[in-house]
Amino acid sequence: MIRFLIRRILGGAFVVLVVTLAVFVLFGPVLTWKSNISPARLYAGKNPSPQQIESVKALLGLDQPYYVQYAYSLRRLVLGPTQEERDRVCPGSTAAECDQLLGRFGSSFAKQRSVDSLIWSRFPVTLSLAIVSALIWLLISIPIGVLSAIRPRSLLDRSSTVFVLVGQSLPVYYFGLLAIYFLAYKYELFPLSGYQNFALSNPWPWLYHLLLPSTVLALQFAAIYVRITRSQMLDTLNEDYVRTARAKGASESRVVVRHALRNASLPIVTMFGLDLGLLLGGAILIEVTFGLQGLGALAVEAAKRLDVPTTAGIVLFSAILIVVANIVVDVVCATLDPRIRLE
Amino acid sequence: MALLTVENLRTTFRTDDGPVCAVDGVSLTVDAGQVLGIVGESGCGKSAMSLSIMGLLPDSATVEGSIQLGEHQLVGMPKSELRTLRGSEVAMIFQDPMTSLNPVMTIGWQLEEAVRLHQKVSRREARALAVAGLAAVGIPSPEDRLKTYPHELSGGMRQRVMIAMALLNRPRLLIADEPTTALDVTTQAQILELMRDLRSEVDAAIVLITHDLGVVAEVCDEVAVMYAGRIVERAPVDELFARPQHPYTWGLLASLPGRNRAGERLHQIAGSPPSLMNPPAGCRFAPRCAMAMDVCRADPAPVLAAVAGSDTVVACHLDAPTRAREGARVASGEESA
Numbered sequence: 198m199i200r201f202l203i204r205r206i207l208g209g210a211f212v213v214l215v216v217t218l219a220v221f222v223l224f225g226p227v228l229t230w231k232s233n234i235s236p237a238r239l240y241a242g243k244n245p246s247p248q249q250i251e252s253v254k255a256l257l258g259l260d261q262p263y264y265v266q267y268a269y270s271l272r273r274l275v276l277g278p279t280q281e282e283r284d285r286v287c288p289g290s291t292a293a294e295c296d297q298l299l300g301r302f303g304s305s306f307a308k309q310r311s312v313d314s315l316i317w318s319r320f321p322v323t324l325s326l327a328i329v330s331a332l333i334w335l336l337i338s339i340p341i342g343v344l345s346a347i348r349p350r351s352l353l354d355r356s357s358t359v360f361v362l363v364g365q366s367l368p369v370y371y372f373g374l375l376a377i378y379f380l381a382y383k384y385e386l387f388p389l390s391g392y393q394n395f396a397l398s399n400p401w402p403w404l405y406h407l408l409l410p411s412t413v414l415a416l417q418f419a420a421i422y423v424r425i426t427r428s429q430m431l432d433t434l435n436e437d438y439v440r441t442a443r444a445k446g447a448s449e450s451r452v453v454v455r456h457a458l459r460n461a462s463l464p465i466v467t468m469f470g471l472d473l474g475l476l477l478g479g480a481i482l483i484e485v486t487f488g489l490q491g492l493g494a495l496a497v498e499a500a501k502r503l504d505v506p507t508t509a510g511i512v513l514f515s516a517i518l519i520v521v522a523n524i525v526v527d528v529v530c531a532t533l534d535p536r537i538r539l540e
Numbered sequence: 541m542a543l544l545t546v547e548n549l550r551t552t553f554r555t556d557d558g559p560v561c562a563v564d565g566v567s568l569t570v571d572a573g574q575v576l577g578i579v580g581e582s583g584c585g586k587s588a589m590s591l592s593i594m595g596l597l598p599d600s601a602t603v604e605g606s607i608q609l610g611e612h613q614l615v616g617m618p619k620s621e622l623r624t625l626r627g628s629e630v631a632m633i634f635q636d637p638m639t640s641l642n643p644v645m646t647i648g649w650q651l652e653e654a655v656r657l658h659q660k661v662s663r664r665e666a667r668a669l670a671v672a673g674l675a676a677v678g679i680p681s682p683e684d685r686l687k688t689y690p691h692e693l694s695g696g697m698r699q700r701v702m703i704a705m706a707l708l709n710r711p712r713l714l715i716a717d718e719p720t721t722a723l724d725v726t727t728q729a730q731i732l733e734l735m736r737d738l739r740s741e742v743d744a745a746i747v748l749i750t751h752d753l754g755v756v757a758e759v760c761d762e763v764a765v766m767y768a769g770r771i772v773e774r775a776p777v778d779e780l781f782a783r784p785q786h787p788y789t790w791g792l793l794a795s796l797p798g799r800n801r802a803g804e805r806l807h808q809i810a811g812s813p814p815s816l817m818n819p820p821a822g823c824r825f826a827p828r829c830a831m832a833m834d835v836c837r838a839d840p841a842p843v844l845a846a847v848a849g850s851d852t853v854v855a856c857h858l859d860a861p862t863r864a865r866e867g868a869r870v871a872s873g874e875e876s877a
Binding site: 436437438440441442443444445446447448456459460533534535536 | 594596623624625626627628631632634636639640641642643644645653654657658689691702705
């Protein structure tokens with residue numbers, strides 16, 4: 198298992214390395230070459246003189262050859278900014294002050310802040326949204342999927358098919374606006390928008406603000422998960438070992454939960470991990486619809502303002518999250534199914 | 541008194557194309573300590589019959605007739621009550637050991653579960669019983685095997701585990717549904733030997749379902765030959781091989797490889813089994829029977845009747861001398877009619 202884990206982590210690190218290269222090339226040379234966007238010019242402010250641009254280039258290290266720039270950015274990503282970089286970008290300030298300005302992902306063009314501090318200020322919102330909606334969609338879809346599989350063609354199964362169809366067809370922004378109009382505006386059951394920080398002493402305001410967006414987001418995912426759970430369970434319930442469990446005299450609920458569900462859960466776990474990883478990179482539509490200041494909303498802002506480092510930072514950050522999610526999924530699957538550990 | 545008495549069992553499946561009667565009026569008895577073989581080709585209703593006894597058929601199936609196991613009448617018994625008998629009074633071994641064990645649970649977990657579903661014992665005691673069970677079926681270092689997963693064992697080992705699991709609660713009836721079919725020939729022999737040994741140790745009645753007459757000859761006391769949902773002949777095993785009475789049995793015996801001369805094509809029974817959705821009138825074997833007469837193709841079908849001077853019963857319209865003559869010819873290894 199340890200060897201399995203090490204191999205997966207090394208593989209993940211390699212993927213992240215490839216992504217850093219792709220992000221660097223796309224947001225550096227390609228951007229400059231294709232659309233004539235010069236990072237130095239963007240950073241320098243309105244109508245800069247050529248001298249100003251040159252000094253910005255020197256400040257950001259943009260006067261170096263591309264491979265040197267990439268090596269620096271890679272070192273910064275892994276080890277954090279060096280003292281030399283700190284002295285150059287924020288001379289005379291303390292390390293803590295400088296961290297606000299310069300981070301592993303670089304500095305924002307639009308705001309006088311490091312991309313790291315921007316991401317970390319938004320990430321809790323996105324994380325909360327992802328966790329709450331994931332809980333909701335799992336709690337809805339797994340029981341419904343299992344029950345539909347146990348009684349195929351029953352009333353429950355048929356109504357869940359309709360639910361799946363509706364959930365998958367309704368776009369989040371449309372359904373979200375409907376929910377806001379009726380549940381938040383007309384009947385004032387939920388806040389219109391916004392986010393409250395999580396507090397351990399009283400998590401209710403946090404949950405209260407998240408419930409509506411999370412549910413809207415969850416319904417869309419729940420639809421898909423009902424489908425997979427149902428089909429996986431149907432397949433598994435026909436397996437010989439399920440018949441063996443019945444022949445042993447196990448109760449039907451034991452057969453379903455202990456014998457079938459664990460076997461059926463592998464594809465669900467796999468998909469769940471990837472979906473969660475994807476969501477943690479920002480749920481743009483839902484964040485914008487519900488006025489949540491999460492990563493997705495930040496990405497939209499940054500892209501609008503041509504804030505290249507922030508956009509690139511979010512892309513890289515999301516990619517790392519997905520790689521981590523993949524590793525976690527692999528480990529969970531290997532725990533659930535001993536055959537996977539063998540390769 | 542017989543341990544298992546099945547009377548006039550009818551198992552019908554509801555399908556989209558109409559009802560299919562997989563088992564049509566089967567009656568049989570098995571005593572404790574006895575091994576009854578049930579032979580027949582695929583689709584003749586052997587598995588449907590065994591699953592009827594286990595109560596493991598899907599909801600689309602209806603079971604009529606009577607299945608008396610000791611003091612329990614299994615037909616019409618509430619599901620929950622039937623469940624308490626499954627795995628304790630009656631246990632089953634399945635055809636494919638590669639897929640019959642749960643791939644994500646250890647052997648130990650699965651064995652202990654079987655114990656604890658029916659006996660109020662601690663985990664430690666269940667473990668001890670599991671170890672003893674594995675040792676009884678000839679698995680070396682059973683303690684270590686508990687921690688292994690099914691995919692780490694060979695097919696023969698897995699079938700041994702299945703047998704051990706079935707016997708853990710000392711069932712009075714053991715149903716083995718083609719337990720050696722999915723195994724290679726050497727492993728088959730080992731498993732059969734194991735079943736022969738266990739026969740004398742556990743005082744259970746065994747119903748062995750197979751399409752392999754060689755297996756029947758090795759382990760069974762009595763044999764029932766099934767064709768298209770009905771029993772056509774039932775006889776003590778020696779009788780069946782020495783004096784087979786039914787034309788279908790002749791066909792089966794004549795198809796055995798060892799009985800033909802080398803280099804010749806194996807004998808085969810012409811035609812294929814009838815559809816159970818719409819079975820032929822009269823004797824169901826008549827369309828494939830070389831000796832069929834007009835009476836065979838008309839209702840009512842022949843009923844099982846005792847053969848004079850033996851314990852055999854047969855359902856055939858042929859007269860006794862003809863059956864004796866043809867049967868003797870097949871038994872001696874000559875080409876049958």
